[in-house]
Amino acid sequence: MIVDTPRGMDDLLPAEMALKRKIEDAIREVFRLYGYLEVETPTVEYYELFAAKSGEEIRERMFDFVDKAGRRLVLRPEVTASIARLIATKLKAWPLPLRLGYIADCYRYDEPQWGRRRRFWQGGFELIGSDGPLADAEILQISHDVFNRIGLRDHFFKVGHVGILRKILEKEGIGEDRQDVILSMIDRGMLEQALDHMKELDAGREAVEAVRELASLSGSGVEIFRRAENILSPWPESRKCLERLQEIVEIVREGGVDSEMIVCPGMARGLSYYDGFIFEQGTRGIQVSLNGGGRYDRLIELFGGRPTPAVGCAIGITRIMQYIMNSGIERSQPNRPEVLLAWVPGVSLGYVMKAAHILRRIGTPVEVDVRGRKMQAAIEYALKNGMRFLVIVGKREEEGEKISVKDLERETQLEISLIDEDRIKEVLGRIDSA
Numbered sequence: 227m228i229v230d231t232p233r234g235m236d237d238l239l240p241a242e243m244a245l246k247r248k249i250e251d252a253i254r255e256v257f258r259l260y261g262y263l264e265v266e267t268p269t270v271e272y273y274e275l276f277a278a279k280s281g282e283e284i285r286e287r288m289f290d291f292v293d294k295a296g297r298r299l300v301l302r303p304e305v306t307a308s309i310a311r312l313i314a315t316k317l318k319a320w321p322l323p324l325r326l327g328y329i330a331d332c333y334r335y336d337e338p339q340w341g342r343r344r345r346f347w348q349g350g351f352e353l354i355g356s357d358g359p360l361a362d363a364e365i366l367q368i369s370h371d372v373f374n375r376i377g378l379r380d381h382f383f384k385v386g387h388v389g390i391l392r393k394i395l396e397k398e399g400i401g402e403d404r405q406d407v408i409l410s411m412i413d414r415g416m417l418e419q420a421l422d423h424m425k426e427l428d429a430g431r432e433a434v435e436a437v438r439e440l441a442s443l444s445g446s447g448v449e450i451f452r453r454a455e456n457i458l459s460p461w462p463e464s465r466k467c468l469e470r471l472q473e474i475v476e477i478v479r480e481g482g483v484d485s486e487m488i489v490c491p492g493m494a495r496g497l498s499y500y501d502g503f504i505f506e507q508g509t510r511g512i513q514v515s516l517n518g519g520g521r522y523d524r525l526i527e528l529f530g531g532r533p534t535p536a537v538g539c540a541i542g543i544t545r546i547m548q549y550i551m552n553s554g555i556e557r558s559q560p561n562r563p564e565v566l567l568a569w570v571p572g573v574s575l576g577y578v579m580k581a582a583h584i585l586r587r588i589g590t591p592v593e594v595d596v597r598g599r600k601m602q603a604a605i606e607y608a609l610k611n612g613m614r615f616l617v618i619v620g621k622r623e624e625e626g627e628k629i630s631v632k633d634l635e636r637e638t639q640l641e642i643s644l645i646d647e648d649r650i651k652e653v654l655g656r657i658d659s660a
Contacts, residue, residue: 382507
């Protein structure tokens with residue numbers, strides 16, 4: 227019998243779940259602050275939804291299968307395509323702009339390693355219905371805020387605009403499908419193969435060298451924009467994309483985003499549906515990005531919707547968890563009750579449950595000692611698990627409709643009437659004030 231998890235899939239233990247919830251809470255708080263409405267899409271989708279524009283790398287790594295009715299399905303490898311489907315169908319009559327958020331598990335048949343699991347969690351923000359630079363800037367501001375709330379202070383952005391390269395390739399007569407292949411190669415660090423493919427497609431020498439120079443160009447100052455503008459002098463449409471990128475950077479800087487902003491005019495991303503501003507977000511000491519996104523103005527139309535501009539990002543919850551656990555950053559502990567209800571032989575078990583019920587009804591989390599430990603063992607168990615209060619019920623407490631509350635930190639004990647809910651709240655309210 228196989229008792230381990232499938233390769234690349236992970237059990238999450240209590241401490242890991244507490245960390246995951248902390249990250250999700252930060253994301254959901256930003257949903258609230260920015261007005262993003264949370265949605266959920268199916269884990270299983272039709273193959274065609276992702277085969278259309280997710281890119282060659284993701285198509286090769288999808289978990290796909292045929293169901294009993296002969297339909298080809300996949301475990302979703304990402305969520306943006308599902309959001310685009312949702313906008314094109316069930317939300318097509320909603321007024322724009324529309325802000326949607328999600329927290330979802332995704333699946334890719336990657337080789338398991340640091341930062342790559344076959345099942346992983348993402349938290350996404352999708353801003354639908356605006357093609358203006360303010361929408362792009364909002365996604366960067368959101369990403370900045372989420373990372374700060376999680377506690378990832380030393381983070382930075384790499385920003386680009388996929389239109390810079392697409393417009394060069396387009397002018398060289400290279401179709402969109404071949405553009406996707408070239409951009410995917412550049413994204414995977416296969417620059418020379420991408421340039422060779424351009425030559426095979428009869429791209430001119432000037433265009434090949436321009437892509438080479440742009441792909442190696444990056445920096446944080448305005449000089450990067452000047453150098454890129456010089457390289458792009460024969461391609462006015464690409465220069466417009468560069469100007470849009472510069473405008474976005476200026477907006478987020480003025481808007482309070484103080485993270486390092488690395489401008490990469492030759493940047494590409496593996497997802498083929500990106501057609502404008504793109505970015506990745508990372509932190510020092512690791513090579514993989516923890517967040518990424520960009521603009522996908524034609525994806526919703528591809529699924530039968532109206533032409534609708536959109537921009538978004540997918541924050542890598544699983545990668546952030548791995549980074550925090552490996553880096554020693556302070557993390558959340560499982561949220562256990564700080565009250566243990568112990569009982570003395572002779573009390574009715576119904577009274578034990580009644581006392582626990584009343585405590586929970588007034589908002590006090592309580593763990594009942596279902597093993598019936600002796601009092602000293604119960605105290606040791608409570609202290610070992612970080613509990614502060616021991617609520618004791620015995621025959622005497624039952625006869626008087628009372629509970630005894632022992633403060634393990636102050637080493638004090640008092641009796642309280644079980645019907646005196648205000649007094650119980652006052653005593654056990656020290657949990658919140660401690």
